[in-house]
Amino acid sequence: MYLPGHPAREDEESLLPLSPPEGSPRTRSPSRWGKSFHSVSLQATFWQCLAFMRPSFLGKRSPASDSSEKTNAPSRKPHSTEYLDGVRGVASLIVFILHWTHIPYPSVNSGWGYKDHTSLWLLPFIRIIYSGAAMVSVFFVVSGFVLSHRFIQRMHRREYTELFSGLTSLTFRRAIRLFLPAFASSTMAFICACLGIINVPKKVDGKPFEHSLSSYLEYLDMESNPWDWTADFSGFYNPQLWSIAVEFRGSMVVFLLLVGLAKTRTAVRLAVEGVIMAHCFGHKRWDVALFIAGMTLAELEVLLKKPKNSTARKLVNALLILTMILGLFLCGYPRDHNTETPGYMWSKYVWPFTAYRRRFWLAIGAMLFVGPVAFLPSVQSVFLTRPARYLGRISFALYLVHGLGNRTIGKWLLNTCWALIGEEGLWPYAISFVVSTTLYFPIVLWASDVFWRGVDVPSTNFARWFEKRCAAPEGVR
Numbered sequence: 001m002y003l004p005g006h007p008a009r010e011d012e013e014s015l016l017p018l019s020p021p022e023g024s025p026r027t028r029s030p031s032r033w034g035k036s037f038h039s040v041s042l043q044a045t046f047w048q049c050l051a052f053m054r055p056s057f058l059g060k061r062s063p064a065s066d067s068s069e070k071t072n073a074p075s076r077k078p079h080s081t082e083y084l085d086g087v088r089g090v091a092s093l094i095v096f097i098l099h100w101t102h103i104p105y106p107s108v109n110s111g112w113g114y115k116d117h118t119s120l121w122l123l124p125f126i127r128i129i130y131s132g133a134a135m136v137s138v139f140f141v142v143s144g145f146v147l148s149h150r151f152i153q154r155m156h157r158r159e160y161t162e163l164f165s166g167l168t169s170l171t172f173r174r175a176i177r178l179f180l181p182a183f184a185s186s187t188m189a190f191i192c193a194c195l196g197i198i199n200v201p202k203k204v205d206g207k208p209f210e211h212s213l214s215s216y217l218e219y220l221d222m223e224s225n226p227w228d229w230t231a232d233f234s235g236f237y238n239p240q241l242w243s244i245a246v247e248f249r250g251s252m253v254v255f256l257l258l259v260g261l262a263k264t265r266t267a268v269r270l271a272v273e274g275v276i277m278a279h280c281f282g283h284k285r286w287d288v289a290l291f292i293a294g295m296t297l298a299e300l301e302v303l304l305k306k307p308k309n310s311t312a313r314k315l316v317n318a319l320l321i322l323t324m325i326l327g328l329f330l331c332g333y334p335r336d337h338n339t340e341t342p343g344y345m346w347s348k349y350v351w352p353f354t355a356y357r358r359r360f361w362l363a364i365g366a367m368l369f370v371g372p373v374a375f376l377p378s379v380q381s382v383f384l385t386r387p388a389r390y391l392g393r394i395s396f397a398l399y400l401v402h403g404l405g406n407r408t409i410g411k412w413l414l415n416t417c418w419a420l421i422g423e424e425g426l427w428p429y430a431i432s433f434v435v436s437t438t439l440y441f442p443i444v445l446w447a448s449d450v451f452w453r454g455v456d457v458p459s460t461n462f463a464r465w466f467e468k469r470c471a472a473p474e475g476v477r
Contacts, residue, residue, distance in 0.1 A: 055449045057390060081149050082392075084142050086383025087373065089391025089398075091135035091142075096402040096444065098132030099240065100410065104433055111334035111341030124343055127332045133358075134331035136243055137290055137366035143247060144254055144294020145301075145370065151258050152299050156266075163262060169467060171255050175248060176463035179224050182244045184455045185400035186223060189237040190216045198407045201236050209236060226252070229285070240403045250291035257295060270299060284356050286363045293367045301374045320372035324379070327372070330365025333358060397452035398444070405444045413440050 102108050108130055112122035120126065128134075147170070154163040192198045193211055200211045209215070219237050222228075226249035257276075261269045273296045280289035307313050334341050338358060339348035352360050373379050382388065391398070413436040421435065422428030 052453070053450060055446055056393075056453060057449075081146050082389070083373070083380035083383040084146055084370075085392030085395070086385070086388030087370065087392075088139065088142050089388055089393070089395040090383065091138045092395040092398045093391055094129060094135045095132040095240070096398060098130045098135075099402060100406055100437070100440075101130055104414065104429075109335040110337050111332075111344060113342035114334075114337045114340055124329050124332045127334075128328055131331050131333075133335065134333070134362045134365055137286070137359075137363045138331075138370060139243070140247070140250055140287055140290035141294040141297070141366050141370045143250065144291035145298045145374070146294075147251055147254050148258055148295040149298040149301070151262075152295075152302050155262055155269075156302060160262065164259075167255060167258055171252075172467050172470075173460075173463035174251050174255075175224075176466065177460055178244055178248050178251075180459040180462070181396065181400055181451075181456050182223060182238075182241055183220060184459075185404065185451075186216075186220060186238045186241065189404050190219075192404065192408060193237060198404070204236055224248075238400075238403055240399070246287050250288055253288055254291050254295050257292065266299070266303060270296060273299075281360065281363075284352075284359075286356075286359045290363055290366060293363075294370070297367075297371050297374055300371075304375070306375065317376065320375055323368050324372040324376070327365045327368025327370075330361050331369060333361045333365065394445070394448040394452045397456050398448040401448045401451050402444050405440075405447060409443060410436070410440045 098108070107117055107119065107122065108127070110117050110122065111127070112118060112124070151163050151167055154160070154166075189198065193200050201209050203209055216237065222245075223238070223241050224245055226245045228245070257273065261272060264272075273292050277289045277292045277296070280286070280292065306316055329343075333344060333347075335358060338344050347357055347361060350357075373383075383392075414433065417432035417436040418429075421432040423432060
C-alpha cells in the first residue's frame with residue numbers, strides 16, 4: 001500500500017503544510033505529558049489559542065524565506081498543476097458569492113434581457129462572478145485533471161510500479177480526505193440547530209421533519225452515500241454538501257479507469273474515455289462525465305506540445321482563447337428562464353430538450369474553460385498570484401464553512417444593516433447589502449482559514465497516518 005520511494009505528497013495536497021518528519025524531535029515528549037500539562041499556565045494557553053486564530057497569511061515568516069528575499073533568490077517554481085489550485089480557489093469563492101447573493105437578490109438566477117431584467121450584473125461574462133453552479137462543474141473537471149495527471153505521466157514513462165503504489169495510496173485515503181472535514185462541518189451545523197441558532201426545515205421531501213440525533217445520523221449517511229445517483233439531496237443541515245459524495249464517486253471512477261487503462265496505448269485510452277464520457281452525458285450523468293473529461297484533458301496536456309513555429313503558435317493561442325471565451329459564456333447559462341434569455345434561446349432547439357439542458361451546458365462550459373487554461377501560461381499566471389493561491393489553500397474549507405456562516409453571522413449582519421440603514425427602496429436596500437457584505441466576507445475567509453488549519457490539514461495528516469498503520473509490511477499478508 002505504501003512503498004518506499006512513493007512521493008509523499010500528491011498534487012492535490014501539495015499546498016498543505018508539511019507534517020513533522022518521522023524521527024524529528026518533538027516539543028513535548030509523551031512520557032512528560034503530565035508534567036508539561038501542569039506547567040502550562042492558562043495565560044500561555046490563551047495566547048496559543050489567539051495565535052492559532054490568527055489568519056495564516058499574517059503568520060511570522062520563516063528565516064529561510066526572509067534570507068531568500070534579501071539575497072534576491074528565485075522563488076519556488078510551482079508544480080505543473082498548481083494553477084489549478086488557484087482555479088479551484090476562485091471557483092469556491094464564486095460558489096460562496098452565489099449562495100450569499102441569490103436570496104436577497106433572486107434576480108441573479110435569471111439572465112439579462114428576460115422581461116424587465118436589464119441589470120448590468122446579469123450580462124453574460126459579468127454574471128460569472130456568481131455563477132456557482134458552473135463552478136461546481138469546474139470543480140469536477142479540475143478534480144479529474146489533478147487526480148489523474150501524475151499517474152498519466154507515469155503511464156507515458158512506463159513507471160507502473162510507482163503508478164500502482166501511488167494510486168493505491170490515494171484511493172485508500174480518498175474517503176477520509178473528503179468525508180472527515182465534511183462531517184466536522186455538518187456537526188457544527190447540527191450543534192447550531194440544537195442551540196436554535198439556525199432553522200431546520202419543517203418538511204423534507206413533503207414529509208414532516210423532526211430535528212433529532214437520528215436525523216443528524218441520517219444526514220451524515222446521505223452526505224456520504226455515493227450509491228444514490230441523484231446529483232443532490234435535501235441537505236437539511238448543510239445543503240451545499242450534496243457534492244461531497246458526488247466528488248467521491250467521480251474520484252473512484254477516475255481511479256478505476258486509471259487502473260484499467262494504465263497499460264493500453266494512448267489512442268485506445270483516449271477513445272475509451274471519449275466513449276464513456278459521451279455515454280455518461282447521454283444518461284444524464286454529467287458529473288461523472290466531467291471527471292472523465294478532466295482525466296482526458298490531463299492526458300492531452302501531457303501528450304500535446306505547442307508548435308515551435310511562431311505563426312502556428314499564435315493561431316493555436318487564438319483558438320484556445322476563443323474556446324475559453326465560449327466556455328465562460330456557457331458558464332453564465334441562467335438557472336431560470338434560460339430558453340427565454342437573449343443569447344441562450346438557441347438551447348431550446350438543441351439536445352437535451354429537458355431541464356437537464358442547464359447542467360449539460362454548464363458542464364460543456366466548464367470543459368471549454370478548463371481545457372484551454374492548461375495550454376495558456378499567461379492565463380495560468382493569473383491563478384498563480386498570491387490571492388488565488390491562498391484561496392486555493394482554503395478552497396475546500398471555504399466550501400464547507402460558508403453555508404453555515406451565511407445562516408448565522410451573515411444573516412445577522414444583513415438583518416442588522418437593514419434595520420439600521422433601511423430595506424425600503426433601491427438604494428437603502430443595496431447599501432445595506434454592500435455594507436453587510438463588506439463586513440461579512442473577511443469573517444468567512446478567516447473562519448475558512450481556521451477550519452483549514454484546524455480540520456482540513458489534520459484530516460489529511462490523519463489519513464496518511466492511518467494508511468501507514470493499516471499497511472502490511474513487505475512479505476506479510
